[in-house]
Amino acid sequence: MxxxxxxxxxxxxxxxxxPLATAPGADRLLDDAATYRxxxxxxxxxxxxxxxxxxxxxxxxxxxxxxxxxxxxxxxxxxxxxxxxxxxxxxxxxxxxxxxxxxxxxxxxxxxxxxxxxxxxxxxxxxxxxxxxxxxxxxxxxxxEGRVPRRTKASVGQKLYVTGTIGDAALGLKIRLDDGVRTRWGLNSADAEHLSARYLLPRPRLGAAALVAEYASAAMDISDGLAGDLARMCAASDTGAVLDAGQVPLSPAAKKAVEADPAALSAVLTGGDDYEILAAVDAAKSAAFEAAVAKAGIAFTQIGEIVPAFTGRVRIERGGHPLALDRLAFRHF
Amino acid sequence: MxxxxxxxxxxxxxxxxxPLATAPGADRLLDDAATYRxxxxxxxxxxxxxxxxxxxxxxxxxxxxxxxxxxxxxxxxxxxxxxxxxxxxxxxxxxxxxxxxxxxxxxxxxxxxxxxxxxxxxxxxxxxxxxxxxxxxxxxxxxxEGRVPRRTKASVGQKLYVTGTIGDAALGLKIRLDDGVRTRWGLNSADAEHLSARYLLPRPRLGAAALVAEYASAAMDISDGLAGDLARMCAASDTGAVLDAGQVPLSPAAKKAVEADPAALSAVLTGGDDYEILAAVDAAKSAAFEAAVAKAGIAFTQIGEIVPAFTGRVRIERGGHPLALDRLAFRHF
The missing domain is CATH 3.30.1330.10 (PurM-like, N-terminal domain)
Structure with a gap:
């Protein structure tokens, strides 16, 4: 004391x-080091x-x-x-x-x-x-063994998928910083609470992990914004990607925000803290992947595909037209 | 940029x-996670x-x-x-x-x-x-496998050993905080530099690791002071220990300091940042351990032994007489 x-x-x-050191290898934290096999x-x-x-x-x-x-x-x-x-x-x-x-x-x-x-x-x-x-x-x-999907393994023709919904946490942070946006976006308190909770507490998509290991060639979690993280995957794999903004899965609250304020879409696509999984799956495996995902009841939505490398790495489209965003990634450093 | x-x-x-991620499992840090087997x-x-x-x-x-x-x-x-x-x-x-x-x-x-x-x-x-x-x-x-020496595995009758020399870093810190002690301790600049360097840069005793795995029942590194860390080992093992201060290995510089200022002995035995290894070896194995240590040319000195538990856990003696220290461990938190 x-x-x-x-x-x-x-x-x-x-x-x-x-009390938190429950594994035998942790030796009740009586030691300076733990063992693991x-x-x-x-x-x-x-x-x-x-x-x-x-x-x-x-x-x-x-x-x-x-x-x-x-x-x-x-x-x-x-x-x-x-x-x-x-x-x-x-x-x-x-x-x-x-x-x-x-x-x-x-x-x-x-x-x-x-x-x-x-x-x-x-x-x-x-x-x-x-x-x-x-x-x-x-x-x-x-x-x-041998199943870890690497950022570097995306290749042209692969389909891109994301778990859950995108942009909730970024919108939740905006509400937290300025309660006025809630009114401007026409959100009720349940909507606002949903978005704030997604900022406060990430939901790691561990339920999807086994399917990711089985089907994905490349995968990463989205922590710094979908568009920017996708660009990182493309850079690591030396590819490009086309992202269909219209396919990006949104929560009901995020949908309201984006409909009320088109600028919110930029936050959705480039804001951080999603903690969803972005996965690239071989086109030949995509039907089997989608069937397995449906059977498991996991939300995993196709949002685009890997294309040959080009300057900028990521092209965002909506309805077949290019969409310009003011910035690609949330800069957390 | x-x-x-x-x-x-x-x-x-x-x-x-x-450039530092040289292992294949680190995948050149292109990913959020590494693999290891x-x-x-x-x-x-x-x-x-x-x-x-x-x-x-x-x-x-x-x-x-x-x-x-x-x-x-x-x-x-x-x-x-x-x-x-x-x-x-x-x-x-x-x-x-x-x-x-x-x-x-x-x-x-x-x-x-x-x-x-x-x-x-x-x-x-x-x-x-x-x-x-x-x-x-x-x-x-x-x-x-199965050779990790645990803090909890010290038992009565085991001999206690430490690598290298004890107290250098604690004395080095004192010099760094108050250059006057250098004169009081009668140290030349080489002595002072030796002690300061031991504070600045720990020398992990990795050369001794294989012998520790082979011979030690219990072991830990000394980071918060020899006496206090020994008490921790005893508490984890529910034993006591007797430490012979006269056997504790000192560098020539630390010897000078302790001779000039008996209070420096307290810093030596209770100061932090030694980063030496404290090991408890079965008495039956101690001769073989000492022979192996000598053969390997590693400084590993016997400083005491494990005894039945008592209040306070650690008794420090010199020349068979108890030695009182004002505090047992460097409080770094």
Whole structure:
């Protein structure tokens, strides 16, 4: 126990983090390191992403939502690589004024997501920072050997698909920053809540991961905006892409916003924080993929296709006509 | 390229981090995730540690040394688990005023250590922070299956050993904070430089890892002070320990300091940043261990033994008499 009545690092680990280390390899966080062995026939997939207060989330966001966002942005990367998540390591930089109430709620958020996604904490580090709170997560999962869909593997003729709906989080952020847009877009409170919730809490599409591993040649999660991330996939694969804006799946709330304010479409296509999966599937496999997706009851919508490389990489069309957007990607750095 | 002339995140990855992603599984950082498969017969060992400017290092430290410290505090954890390092993921939180010169030198530090320790970058995240710079690393390595020495596995009668010399970094930090102590301790500039260098740049004892995996029952790296970390090992194993201060290996510089100022002994035994390995070896194996250590030319010194648990966990003796220290562990949190 430290002088200010709050637990020291060992006490803090024992009280808050030990209950989260459920895997045997985590050895109840009694050690500085954990052990892990992927089962036969699987590859380990590793990813890391950090979030910083005031940059990636609002400092006043509920601590449980902050925890879940930190975890889920990583799980979303795993889902896009066709991986079932297994565990994670977490570093948290706490400010001087941290409270046990805050940390307790933060860990409840982790615990709730661990149960939902069947994962364990495997290790961590707790440090002090004079700056804003930050959370850095390294997550790992398992994909059948040789099946990891790489960004680099898109090729001409492949069909492009996305899970769920696009643009909700970007619109939710706009509402959060300026409540007036809600009225301008003619949204009721349920619409606004839907969009805000999508910004606050990503929904990693882990239910789609197995189908992604089975059918997709290339895949990535959409975190920095559909158009910009698609351009990244094209750059990594040295291809281009045509995106049909009319096919991009929108939630009822996003549809209302786009109908009321055509500028909202730009936010939808280029805003960040979707955490949906973008997948490129061989044309020869697309019928089987669509059948499997329908059978599994997963929303996976065709939105365009891979074409030969050209300057700019991505052409957005609507009704066969090119659509100009003011910027391609949300700049989060 | 961003408006201020510095590269955006993609450009920054391409220019500085891609050359560090030498393993095939890292896919040249073109993806959000890497793949890894431990070879047959090995366990993956995972660890994570972060460092924050102004807390764990001085903001004016050379960027290459900051990078190497961030990496090495993690490699030290791997060494203490008997692991050969394989790779790491790195998150860096850059302040608004970051420069390409700084980042370039930071990455040169990583590159130099990657060559020295034969490891690859497997992924990362670059974020902005309004607060001080931070670096969070998750490192992984390989230990032969079933051989990972756990903190929890110390038992009564085992002999305690440490690598290298203890206390140099803690004394180096004192010199850095108050140059006057150098004169009080009667140190010449070579002594002072030795101690300061040990604070600036940890030396993970990876050369000792294979012997630790082969002989040690319990092991950990000493990062928060020998006495306090030994108490942690005892708490995890529910044992006690007797530490013979007279046996604790000291560098010539640390010897001078302790002779000139008995209070320096407290800093030596309880100060942080040693990054040496503390290992508990079965008495029956200790002769073979000492022979193997001598043959390998590794400094591994016996400093005490594990005894039944008692309140306080660790008794420090010198010449058979108890030695009282004002505090057990460096409080870094």
């Amino acid at each position: 430290s002088k200010d009545g709050r637990p020291d690092e060992d006490g803090l680990i024992a009280r808050y983090f030990r 992927p089962p036969q026939g699987f590859e380990q997939v590793l990813t890391t992403d950090a979030i910083v207060a005031g940059i990636h989330f609002f400092p006043e966001d509920p601590p449980g939502a902050v925890a879940r966002k930190a975890l889920r942005v990583n799980l979303s990367d795993l889902a896009a690589k066709g991986a079932a998540p297994a565990g994670y390591l977490l570093t948290i930089g706490l400010t001087e004024d941290w409270t046990e109430d805050w940390l307790s709620a933060f860990c409840e958020g982790l615990s709730s997501d661990q149960k939902e996604f069947d994962i364990s904490l495997y290790g961590g580090d707790t440090v002090r920072t004079p700056g804003p709170l930050f959370v850095s997560v390294t997550a790992f999962g398992l994909t059948p | 961003s408006k201020d002339g510095r590269p955006d995140e993609d450009g920054l990855i391409a220019r500085y981090f891609r 431990p070879p047959q017969g090995f366990e993956q060992v995972l660890t994570t540690d972060a460092i924050v400017a102004g807390i764990h290092f001085f903001p004016e430290d050379p960027p290459g040394a900051v990078a190497r410290k961030a990496l090495r505090v993690n490699l030290s954890d791997l060494a203490a688990k008997g692991a050969a390092p394989a790779g790491y993921l790195l998150t860096i939180g850059l302040t608004e005023d970051w420069t390409e010169d700084w980042l370039s030198a930071f990455c040169e530090g990583l590159s130099s250590d990657q060559k020295e320790f034969d490891i690859s970058l497997y992924g990362g995240d670059t974020v902005r922070t309004p607060g001080p710079l931070f670096v969070s690393v998750t490192a992984f390595g390989l230990t032969p």
